[in-house]
Amino acid sequence: MECVEEHHDATTPVIIVNNLINQAPKTWKSTEGVAKHCYRKNFLSGSCCWLMLYLFIILFGYVSPTPLRASEKHYRELQAHGLEYLRRFGYLSGASRETGNLMSMEDMSDQIKRLQRLGQIPQTGVIDRRTQELMQKPRCGNSDNNITFGHRKKRYTLAPTKWEKKNLTFRIVNYSPDLPLHNIRNVIYGAFQVWSDVTKLTFTEIMSGEADIMIQFASRYHQDGYPFDGKGMILAHAFFPGSGRGGDTHFDDDERWTFNSSDGVDLFMVAAHEFGHALGLAHSSEPGALMYPWYQGFQTKFLLPRDDIEGIQNMYGPKQGMELPDLPPVKPTQPPKTDNDGNDGDDGYTVNPTDRDPNGQAPDPCTQSFDALTVVRNEVFLFIGNWFWRLDSRNIVRDPINIHQFWYGFPNEIKRIDAVFERKPDGKIVFFAGDKYWVFNANYLVSSFPTEGRPITEFGIPPDVKKIDTVFVWGFNNRTYLVSGDMYWKLDQNNTYVEYDYPRDMSIWRGVPVPVDAAFRHSNGKTYFFYGPNYWEFYDLKMKTRVGYPKPIATDWLNCKNVKSSLVNQVQDIWQKKPDSSASLHSISAIFLAFSLVLSRLWNQV
Numbered sequence: 001m002e003c004v005e006e007h008h009d010a011t012t013p014v015i016i017v018n019n020l021i022n023q024a025p026k027t028w029k030s031t032e033g034v035a036k037h038c039y040r041k042n043f044l045s046g047s048c049c050w051l052m053l054y055l056f057i058i059l060f061g062y063v064s065p066t067p068l069r070a071s072e073k074h075y076r077e078l079q080a081h082g083l084e085y086l087r088r089f090g091y092l093s094g095a096s097r098e099t100g101n102l103m104s105m106e107d108m109s110d111q112i113k114r115l116q117r118l119g120q121i122p123q124t125g126v127i128d129r130r131t132q133e134l135m136q137k138p139r140c141g142n143s144d145n146n147i148t149f150g151h152r153k154k155r156y157t158l159a160p161t162k163w164e165k166k167n168l169t170f171r172i173v174n175y176s177p178d179l180p181l182h183n184i185r186n187v188i189y190g191a192f193q194v195w196s197d198v199t200k201l202t203f204t205e206i207m208s209g210e211a212d213i214m215i216q217f218a219s220r221y222h223q224d225g226y227p228f229d230g231k232g233m234i235l236a237h238a239f240f241p242g243s244g245r246g247g248d249t250h251f252d253d254d255e256r257w258t259f260n261s262s263d264g265v266d267l268f269m270v271a272a273h274e275f276g277h278a279l280g281l282a283h284s285s286e287p288g289a290l291m292y293p294w295y296q297g298f299q300t301k302f303l304l305p306r307d308d309i310e311g312i313q314n315m316y317g318p319k320q321g322m323e324l325p326d327l328p329p330v331k332p333t334q335p336p337k338t339d340n341d342g343n344d345g346d347d348g349y350t351v352n353p354t355d356r357d358p359n360g361q362a363p364d365p366c367t368q369s370f371d372a373l374t375v376v377r378n379e380v381f382l383f384i385g386n387w388f389w390r391l392d393s394r395n396i397v398r399d400p401i402n403i404h405q406f407w408y409g410f411p412n413e414i415k416r417i418d419a420v421f422e423r424k425p426d427g428k429i430v431f432f433a434g435d436k437y438w439v440f441n442a443n444y445l446v447s448s449f450p451t452e453g454r455p456i457t458e459f460g461i462p463p464d465v466k467k468i469d470t471v472f473v474w475g476f477n478n479r480t481y482l483v484s485g486d487m488y489w490k491l492d493q494n495n496t497y498v499e500y501d502y503p504r505d506m507s508i509w510r511g512v513p514v515p516v517d518a519a520f521r522h523s524n525g526k527t528y529f530f531y532g533p534n535y536w537e538f539y540d541l542k543m544k545t546r547v548g549y550p551k552p553i554a555t556d557w558l559n560c561k562n563v564k565s566s567l568v569n570q571v572q573d574i575w576q577k578k579p580d581s582s583a584s585l586h587s588i589s590a591i592f593l594a595f596s597l598v599l600s601r602l603w604n605q606v
Contacts, residue, residue, distance in 0.1 A: 078127060078132070079127065081135070082112070082127040082131070082135065083108075085115075085135050086108075086111050086112070086115065089115075089143055089144045089145075089293075090143030090144050090145025090146075091111040091112075091114055091115055091144065091145070092111060109125035109126065110125070112124075112125050112126065112127060112131065113125045115131070115134070115144075116130075116131060116134070117285075117500075117501070118144060118147060118285055118293070119131075119134040119294070119462070120287055120460075120461070120462030120465075120503065121134060121462075121503065122487065122503055122504055122505050123501060134294075136232075136233065137233070137294050137295070138232065138233055138234075138235050138265065138294065138295040139233065139234065139235065139293050139294045139295055140234075140235065140236060140237060140270075140273060140274065140277075140283070140293050140294075140295075141226060141228070141234040141235070141236065141237035142237050142238065142277055142282070142283065142293075143283075144283050144293055146159065146282035146283065147282065147283055147284070147285050148285075155284050155285045155286035155289065155307050156281060156284045156286065156289065156291060156307050156308065156310060156311030156314075157281070157282040157283060157284060157285075157291075157311075158280060158281065158282065158311065158314065158315060159240040159241070159277070159280045159281065159282050160240070161240050161241045161242050161246070161280060162241050162279070162280035162315045162316070163201075163212070163241045163247075163279065163280065163316075166200050166201050166202065166316065167201075167202050167204065168201060168202070168203050168204070168212045168213060168247075169203070169204050169205070169206050169211040169212045169213070170188070170192070170203055170204070170205055170206070170211050170212065170213040170214075170215060171205065171206050171207070171208075171209070171210075171211035171213075171214055171215065172184070172185070172188060172205070172215045173214055173215060173216040174216060174217055175217065176217045176251070176253060176257045176267075178256055178257040178258070178264075179257055179258070179259050179267065183259045184259075184267065186259075187259060187267045187268045187271055188215065188271060189205075190268055190272075191268055191271035191272040191275050192275060194272045194275075194290075194302075194304055195272075195275060195276070195279060195304075195312055196319075197304070197319065198304060198309050198312060198313060198318065198319055199312055199313060199316040199317065199318065199319055200316055200317055200318075200319060200320065201279070201316055212246075212247050213247040213248065213249060213275070213278050214247070214248045214249070215248075215249050215250075215251075216248070216249070216250050216251070217250075217251045217252075217253040218250050218251070218252070218253055219252065219253045219254050220254075222250065224245060224248075224250065226250075228250075228252040228253075228254065229252075230252075230254045231252075231254045231255055231256070232255075234252060235251070235252055235255055235265055235270050235295060236249065236250060236251040236252060236270050236271075236273075236274050237249075237250055237274070237277075238250070238274040238275070238277035238278045239277070239278065240277060240278075240280055240282075241278070241279065241280050247278040247279075248278070249271075249274045249275065249277075249278050251267075251270065251271075251274075258298075260298075261298060262297060262298040265295070266297065266298040266299075268302070269290075269295070269296060269297070269298065269299065269302070270295065272290055272302075273290055273291060276290060276291050276308065276312070277291075279312065279315070279316075280315050281308070281311050281312060281315075284307055284308070284311070286305070286307040286457075286460070287457045287460060287461060287462045287463055288305055288455055288457025288458065288463055289305050289307040289308050290304060290305060290308045291307075291308055291311070292463075294463075296463050305458075306458075362384075362387040362400035362402075363384050363385060363387065365382060365384060365389055365400075365558055365560075366554045366558055366560035367554075368384050369384075369517055369530075369531075369532050369533065370382055370383065370384060370517050370518045370530055370553075371383045371384055371385065371416050371417055371418060371517070371518070372417045372418060372419050372420050372470065372518055373470075373517075373518035373519070373520050373530060374419075374420045374421050374422065374471075374472075374518075374520050375422065375520055375521065375522070375523065376420075376422045376429060377422075378523055379391070380520075380522075381420070383403070383416070383417045383420065384416075385415060385416050386402055386403050386404065386414070386415050386416060387400045387401065387402055387403065388400065388401055388403055388406070388417075389401075391557070391558075403417065406443055407431070407440060407443050407445075408443060408444050408445060409438065409440065409444060409445025409449075409451055410431075410438065410445070410451075411451050411452060411453075414433050416433065417431055417432070417433055418432045418433050418434070418467050418468055418469065418470075419431075419432040419468045419469065419470045419471040419482075419518075420432065420471065421471040421472070421473065421480060423439075423480075423495045424473075424480075424495060425494075428440065428441055428446070429441075429442075430471075430495075432456065432467070432468040432471065433453070433467075434466065434467055435455060435456050435457075435465070435466050435467065436452070436453030436454060436455060436456065437453055437454055437455075437456050437458075437459075438453050438454075456468060459482070459489075459491070459496070459497055459498055460489070460497045460498035461482070461484070461489065461498065465484050465485075465487075467484065468482050468483070468484050469483045469484050469485065469515050469516055469517070470482075470483045470516055470517065470518050470519045471483070471519075472519035472520050472521060472527065473520070473521045474521065474527055474540070475521045475522075475525045475526055475527045475540060476527070476540035476541075479491065480495050482498070483506065483515075483516060483519070485506075485514070485515055486505060486506045486507070486514050486515075487503040487504065487505065487506065488502070488503060488504060488506055488509075489502040489503050489504075490502055508543065509529075509538070509543065509544075510543060510544035510545065511536060511538075511544045511545030511549075512529045512536060512538070512545060513529065513531040513536070515531075516529050516530070516531050517530045517531050517532065518530040526538070527540065529545070530553060531550075533552055533553055533554065534549075534550035534551060534552060534553060535549070535550060535551060535552075535553050535556070535557070536549040536550050536551075537549055
């Protein structure tokens, strides 16, 4: 709608309604012409401009140029903060506040992308909302400038120096008032033990004199050239091995330090990270690694991640007699037996037919949304809650099976599967539930794989991602993709780690609903996406869903009978009720109001 209301009072601004939708009129018309045009297009009211102005004032208040100036000021402050962040953490190496302002937009964009890649957010090259949120996250004060990116599996980074001895001393110079002294000492000892458990290093406390690692709680400026910023963001910093300040570790005393609690900043996690710096480890690009720059919160049962173990052992060697365990998958403890009752198609899966219906009745797949969907051994598997169904080539759904009675090794607390895929080239089956994953060989959890699962961060997924919505193999390039919310990642050729330049925004997959329930590649080579009761076929060459979709899952995939669209069901249910029902009248009114609004919208665009 392009409406203009002009006032002759010089103190009153001209209100241009079409600016509300960020569109300028192609040509300017006289007030009279526009008013007639507006009246002609709007069949509901002859005073559309006054109505729009009234709504605008209600929603946004009086219009003045002040918000624009405030927006420009906010933008400048945002850019200044971003520049300072990049400079402080080593992205503008050697740049001062003055010289940083002389950088080209291209150079600045490249450094923002480096930060975004490390933070596992879309690499837009501008300080967008996600980048602002990343810059506000609590983190270590050490620089990120030593981090290198590549396709290598080892994401740790070594400092240019290390200790030339294995027996190191430390001294706690002062204590935080937030915790009792004995708790702080226990935390410090435990944080050092994280590293001594996997190396030949030993740590001895001294009560006076100069130690290799001097530990101090300090605020703001504390005479080391790297002042703290008060509560929030920078939690601590440490110096790499060397003489003088080498190895010294400082904690921001303005933080609220806690012990064995998620309420505050966990001193153990921060201390273990900073001592990694004091031993010669720089920041890692591995999400979930202890040496990842951002604070990862309190963990009840902390185990040093593999990336950190490999990094520290690269410098100081493994502990005597310690062998780094191989990563799964490995062969199961006993081979799966082939079921001969005709229920599993003699495909190598083991299932107990007497356990088909434990814990009550399975949900109806004709009326429920899928949690996950995949193809395993050329057979379609549908998951809802803790049940799954199998479709044969004729889309005939076999009887439901409880996941705990078929996939041996799942912990009992798992009540639903978020995503699953068959990993190539080894044929293992990978399940995702929450922020954990499991690897199965046929329907047995691979031996040595922990029953509690492993963190999805091992795939390179950022720690703030709490679940994977779906995993699918795209028929166009035969590559595996992980989706969570409005972001997606592509896995490498071995399906073990996300590739460079990810995550990306799901808007690239035009027409695909976000969030998505499930997706998979059919044996016909086509890729399908599922959400609620509907599904979409994807047009690979045009990177969008095909015309004519969505279509109902129940009738097209499950051969369900008497399944109607939700809108048709609602309308028919309403009309079948008694005519004097107030609920019916309200429902009917709501539906006709919706149709009226749609019709009005179409009329205004004529």
